[in-house]
Structure formats: structure tokens, C-alpha cells
Amino acid sequence: MKKIRAPFFMFNPKSYLYGEKLYELAKYADQLAEQYEINVFxxxxxxxxxxxNEITENIVITAQHMDVLDPGRGMGATLPESLFFAGARACVLNHAEYPLHYSVLEKTIKRAKELDMVTIVCASGYNEAKAVALLEPEIILCEPTELIGSGTVSSDDYIKETISAIKKTNQKIYVMQGAGVSTSEDIKRNLELGSDANGATSSITTAKNPSIVLKKMIEATAKYKT
Incomplete structure (x- = not known):
């Protein structure tokens, strides 16, 4: 896994895109990652x-979930080694649409570390963010569950408090803000408030021209490189 550098950006198509439309946007994200020299998950x-994985070189291919599983029995589960073999170098865990019990989350992060895969762990509130930080993932994605897909961004207080809680626990963890991020102005605001990164989904996938929105967001992120 290449070294993570802040600021970075995560594009999360979820299940909005598949097939050729997904490939086209992934290849464009790959070009932008190279052009602007930032990590794009x-x-x-x-x-x-x-x-x-076969059609890109620069993006960090990220699995949308991963199960805590060793090779062997596990019908229908997502085996970490299988995801890694296919090309995933990071995984999202504990998303609001796929929450994990704390003990399961701890074991899954450990399995990811065994494969040198980056873990991006979602947390909704201040206390959850603080608890997740104790598990030492590489990245914590802070997003109030009620704001996901709403187009309404997190409050200044929420952003500052979650960043503070995480950094006080572990300075090495990167903090990403995700809920409601819709424009390059949202990116700018969140980074200026102290975030290391941003993530977006529906504001890109449902746009009239997703490529333009994706470029603007990555471009806005790159302006904060040091």
C-alpha cells in the first residue's frame, strides 16, 4: 500500500454505478489522482x-466491506485475502448501511492490518469516533447517520469535536468528513476546519455530469496540499 498523504479524497459509488459507467468514472478518477498527485480512494x-484494478494505476481501490474471516469455511462471506488478491488495498468498515459490533470491528481491523490494507472506519457521533480511535484504524470517516445523502453538511462544532476526540486519542489517525458533501465549497470548508479528507457519493453519482463534479472536488482537495 502506498503511503497515505493528507489531504485526500474518497469517491464512494456504493451501488449507484456498475459496469461501464463505473469503469469510465474510475479511469477518470485515476487520471485525476495522477494529475493532482493526491490519494484518491x-x-x-x-x-x-x-x-x-486492471484498468487503473493510481487510485486506491477500496472494498465497501470486509468480513472477519480466515480461508476455509464461510459461504457467502467476503474473505480478506480474496479482496486483496482482486486488487483492493483498503476497505470501509462500520458504514451506517453495514454496522459492525465493536468486537467484530476490532477483529476485522486486525485482519486488514495482517494484509497491509488500509481501514476506513465510519463513526456517527462524538463518542463512537472516540471509541473507534482506540482500535487504531488508519482513517476514521465521521458522518452523522441522519445526514448521509441529505445534502446537508455536518456542523462546525461536530467537525471540530470529532477531530479533537480522535486526535487526542491517536494523532496518527486521519479524519475524513463525509455526510452531505456536495460541492467544492464543502470540501474547502471541511479542510479549513481541520479535516484531513472528504468523501462523497450521491452528489457525484446523481449529477448531470459526474465527471465535472468529481474533478472539482479533487481539484479543491489538491489546493490544500502542503
Whole structure:
């Protein structure tokens, strides 16, 4: 896994995109990652990981979930080694749409570290962010569950408090803000408030021209490189 550098950006298509539309946008994200020289994480549906890995070079291909599992029994589960073999070098855990019990989360982060995969762990509130930080993931994605997909960004207080809680626990953890991020101005605001990164989904996938929105967000992120 290449070294993570802040600021960075995560594009999370979820299940909005698949097939050729996903490939086209992944290849464009790959070009932008090279052009602007920042880490761009792209979450990819399990069935598409191998293909996206074959057509890109610069993005960090990210699995949308991973199960705590060793090779052997586990029908229908997402085996960490299988995801890594297909090309995933990071994984999202504990998303509001796929929450994990704390003990399971701890074990899954440990399995990811065994494979040198970056863990991006979601947290909704201040206390959850603080608890997740104790598990030492590389990245914590802070987003109030009620704001996901709403187009309404987190408050200044929420951003500052979650960053403070995480950094006081572990300075090495990167903090990403995700809920409601819709424009390059949202990116700018969050970074100026102390975030290391931002993530977006529906503001890109449902746009009339997703490529333009994606470029503006990555461009806005790159302006904060040191």
C-alpha cells in the first residue's frame, strides 16, 4: 500500500454505478489522482474490484466491506485475502448501511492490518469516533447517520469535536468528513476546519455530469496540499 498523504479524497459509488459507467468514472478518477498527485480512494462493488484494478494505476481501490474471516469455511462471506488478491488495498468498515459490533470491528481491523490494507472506519457521533480511535484504524470517516445523502453538511462544532476526540486519542489517525458533501465549497470548508479528507457519493453519482463534479472536488482537495 502506498503511503497515505493528507489531504485526500474518497469517491464512494456504493451501488449507484456498475459496469461501464463505473469503469469510465474510475479511469477518470485515476487520471485525476495522477494529475493532482493526491490519494484518491474509490470504493468498488466486490464483483467489479478485479476489473477496476486492471484498468487503473493510481487510485486506491477500496472494498465497501470486509468480513472477519480466515480461508476455509464461510459461504457467502467476503474473505480478506480474496479482496486483496482482486486488487483492493483498503476497505470501509462500520458504514451506517453495514454496522459492525465493536468486537467484530476490532477483529476485522486486525485482519486488514495482517494484509497491509488500509481501514476506513465510519463513526456517527462524538463518542463512537472516540471509541473507534482506540482500535487504531488508519482513517476514521465521521458522518452523522441522519445526514448521509441529505445534502446537508455536518456542523462546525461536530467537525471540530470529532477531530479533537480522535486526535487526542491517536494523532496518527486521519479524519475524513463525509455526510452531505456536495460541492467544492464543502470540501474547502471541511479542510479549513481541520479535516484531513472528504468523501462523497450521491452528489457525484446523481449529477448531470459526474465527471465535472468529481474533478472539482479533487481539484479543491489538491489546493490544500502542503
Amino acid at each position: 474509490v470504493t468498488v462493488p466486490f464483483a467489479e474490484i478485479k476489473i477496476v
